[in-house]
Amino acid sequence: MRIRNAMVLVSGSLLLTATASGFSPGGLVRSAAVQKKVVTIVWYASPITDTGVRKTMIQAFEKAHPKIRIKLNTAPTNTDTMRSTLTTAISGGATSPDVFMGDVIWPAQFGHNDLALPLSKYLPKSFWTRFAPGLVKGASYRGAVYGAPFFMDAGFLYYRKDLLAKAHLPVPRTWPQLVKESKLLQKRKLVKFGYVWQGADYEGLTCDWMEVMSDAGGSVFNKNYSKVTINSPQSLRALKFLRSLITSHVSPAAETTFQEPQAMNVFDAGNAAFLRNWDYAWSNSNDPKDSKVVGKVGVAPLPTFPGQKQPGYSTIGGWDVYVNPHSKYLAQDLTFIKWITGGQAQTILATKFSEIPTNYSVQKNPAVQRLNPVLKTVHNVHLISRPSGSPVYPSVSQAMYSNLNSALAGTVSPAQALKAAERQIHAAVSKKGL
Numbered sequence: 001m002r003i004r005n006a007m008v009l010v011s012g013s014l015l016l017t018a019t020a021s022g023f024s025p026g027g028l029v030r031s032a033a034v035q036k037k038v039v040t041i042v043w044y045a046s047p048i049t050d051t052g053v054r055k056t057m058i059q060a061f062e063k064a065h066p067k068i069r070i071k072l073n074t075a076p077t078n079t080d081t082m083r084s085t086l087t088t089a090i091s092g093g094a095t096s097p098d099v100f101m102g103d104v105i106w107p108a109q110f111g112h113n114d115l116a117l118p119l120s121k122y123l124p125k126s127f128w129t130r131f132a133p134g135l136v137k138g139a140s141y142r143g144a145v146y147g148a149p150f151f152m153d154a155g156f157l158y159y160r161k162d163l164l165a166k167a168h169l170p171v172p173r174t175w176p177q178l179v180k181e182s183k184l185l186q187k188r189k190l191v192k193f194g195y196v197w198q199g200a201d202y203e204g205l206t207c208d209w210m211e212v213m214s215d216a217g218g219s220v221f222n223k224n225y226s227k228v229t230i231n232s233p234q235s236l237r238a239l240k241f242l243r244s245l246i247t248s249h250v251s252p253a254a255e256t257t258f259q260e261p262q263a264m265n266v267f268d269a270g271n272a273a274f275l276r277n278w279d280y281a282w283s284n285s286n287d288p289k290d291s292k293v294v295g296k297v298g299v300a301p302l303p304t305f306p307g308q309k310q311p312g313y314s315t316i317g318g319w320d321v322y323v324n325p326h327s328k329y330l331a332q333d334l335t336f337i338k339w340i341t342g343g344q345a346q347t348i349l350a351t352k353f354s355e356i357p358t359n360y361s362v363q364k365n366p367a368v369q370r371l372n373p374v375l376k377t378v379h380n381v382h383l384i385s386r387p388s389g390s391p392v393y394p395s396v397s398q399a400m401y402s403n404l405n406s407a408l409a410g411t412v413s414p415a416q417a418l419k420a421a422e423r424q425i426h427a428a429v430s431k432k433g434l
Contacts, residue, residue, distance in 0.1 A: 040069040041329050041336065044086070044097035046077050048280060053353050060348065061339050068332045077261060079103045079203045083394065090115045090324055098327040099336055102147060103203070104138055104318045105388035105397075111141035112391040117323040118144035122334060130341060132360040138385075139320050147320025148337045149358035151349050154378050155211055155302055155314040158267065158275040158285060162296045163190050173310060175215070175241060175303050178274060182250045185273050194250040196263040197276040199242070201405040204259050206386060206397045207315040208276060209404055213238040214313040214384050215304040220400070220425070221387055228429070230400070231422035237305075239407055239414040246408060256409045268293060276302065278317060279374045282354035299373055301381045314381040318358070350375065392428045399424035 045054050058070045073096075075082045086100060091113065102110065110116040120128070121144070128136050131149050139147035157178075159171055163185055172178035182194020198204035213219070218234035221227065245251040252258075252266070260277060264284055267275040268291040275281065284290060285297045301311030321340060323333045339345055346359035351371045356378055357363045369375045387396060399421050407417035 036067075038067055038069055039329055039332050040071050041098040041327070041332050042071045042073055042096045043099050043101070043336070044073045044075050045101035046075040046079075046082060048353075053280075053349065053355070056348060056352065057340060057345060060344065061336060064339060064344070065335060068335060070336070073097055075101065078259065079105075080394070080398075083109075087113070087115060090326065093326055095324065095326045095328055098324055098329055099333050100322050100324065101150060101319050102322045104147070104149075104153075104316070104320055105203075105386055105393060106320070106322070107139050107141045107146045108389055108393060109391045110322065111144060111146045114325060116146045117325045117327075117330075118146055119148060119323060119334075119337070120145035122330070123148075123338070127338065130360065131358050132363055135318075135358055138316075141389075147322050148341050150319045150321050150340060151346075152356035152358055152378075153278040153317030153319070154356065154381060154383060155207065155276055155278065155317070156281070156374065156377060156381075157300045157302045158277060158281050159298050159300065160191070160273050160293065160296055161298045163273050166190065171298065171300050172274075172303050174306050175212075175312075176306065178303050179245070179248070179250055182273055183248070186250070191273045192271040193252050193266065194272065195245060195274040195276070196251060196258065196266045196272045197245075197255065198258055198260060198263060199246075199251075199255040199405065199408050200257050200259045200262075201402055202259060203397055203401065205401040205404055207317060209238070209242075209400060210315045210384050210386055211276075211302055211313045212242060214382075215308055216241075217308070220396070225387070225429075228422050228426045230425065231418040235418055236414055239404065239418060242404075243408055243410070243414060247410075256405055279354055279356050279378070282372075282374050283352070299377050301377060309382060311381060313384040316383050316385050318356075390429065392431065395428035396425050399428060 048054065054072055058072060062069060083103070083106065111118065128145065135149040136145055139145050139149055164171065167185055167188065167190065169181050172181055178195060185191050186194055198208050213235050216234045216238040218232050218238055220230050222229050246253060246255050263275060264277060264281060266272050268285055270292045282299055286294050288294050302314055304310060304312035321337050323330065327333055341359060343359060343362060346357035346362040347368060349355040350357045350362060350368045354372050354374050356375060362368055363375065387393065403417040403421040406412045407414045
C-alpha cells in the first residue's frame, strides 16, 4: 500500500562551511550555491529491500537542486559485504562513490581508519540539532561526527492479523507463546511456517541474537566492557531456544541462510504467521506488487521470555550517510546530506516507506504518525545497542554470528558455539580494547 499524499515540509537552508576549515579533500571545493554547471555525484546505497526509497529520494532532490545530479550505484544488501567493498576502495584512494549509505555500527571503524570524512568539521552545530536524541552520539567517534543519520531501524514483530483472528489467538507477548501459537496455526494447516527471522552467517544474525540474548538476561560484555560475558547460562538458554525453532519446524530448515529479503519473501508470500524484521517491512508487506498479505499484517514489539520485562528487546539499527574523504565534490555532497536529513525527505521516508525518520520534528509530527503505525510502536520497545563503539567491532560481531550460525545449523552444540565465540571476542578486543 503506497501512501498517496505524503506531506512536504520545508527545512531551513544552512550555509556551507566546507572551505572554512581549510580542508578540501580531493581538490578545490566550490560552494554549491554559486556553481554554474551541473555536477554529478555518486551515491552508493543498498536497495533497502526494493521499496523504491532511493529513486524517490533522488528524484525529489534533483527537483530541489537542478544543478546537482545523483548517480546511483547499488550496494549489496549484506552490510558486511558492503563494508568490505568500501574499505578496499576508499583505502586505495578511490574518489567514487562521493557519498555512501552506511550502517550505524561503522563510525568507529571508518573514523579510526580515515574511511569517512568527519562531517562535524564542515557542518555547523545547528545542523546536528535536527536529529532525534542519541543519534548524533551513535554516529560519532572520539568527538567527531562521521555519519549523518538517514533513517532509524528497530526490530519488530509482524504478524498475520487474519490468521490470529481465525484461530482466536492474541498477539504473542512471550517467546513460548509465539511457539505455541505457531504450532497451532501449522497444525490447523492455516500456514506453512510459524516464525521467520534472520539466521544467516552475517550481521543480521548478530541483531537478532542481541534481542533474544538480552531477553534471557545475557550480555556480550559486562557493564564496563572489561570482561567478555557471552558464554553464560542466560546466553545458552537463548541459543537453545533459537535452535529449537528450527528443529521443531516452527521456522524453516533454510532459516540458517535467511537474511532480511529471504525472511520477507516467505512472509509476503503468505507462508509464515510471524516475522522479525525492520521498520520497512510494514510498507513492503502492504505493497501489492510484492505481497500477497496486503491489509492482513499487524506490527507489535518483539516478545520476550516469561518473567522478563515486557515487551522484548529490539536492536537499534539504521543507516547513516557518509562522505568519501577523497571526494572532489564536497560542497555538493554536503548539500545532499542536508537535504536528505531535512523535513521533505524525512517525511517521504516516514509516510511512503514506513521508515523511522531521524529528523526529530518529523518523527514527532502527529500527522506523520497517523500514516506510519511503526512510529507508534517504536516508542513501546526496549532498545538495545550492539557493542559497536570499537574499531574492532566487525571482528566481535563476526565471532558471534559465525559461531551462532554453526549452532543453528547443528554442526556444533550451543555450548560449544558460545565457548568459541567467547574465545574469539576476547582475542579481538585484547589487541586494541574497547
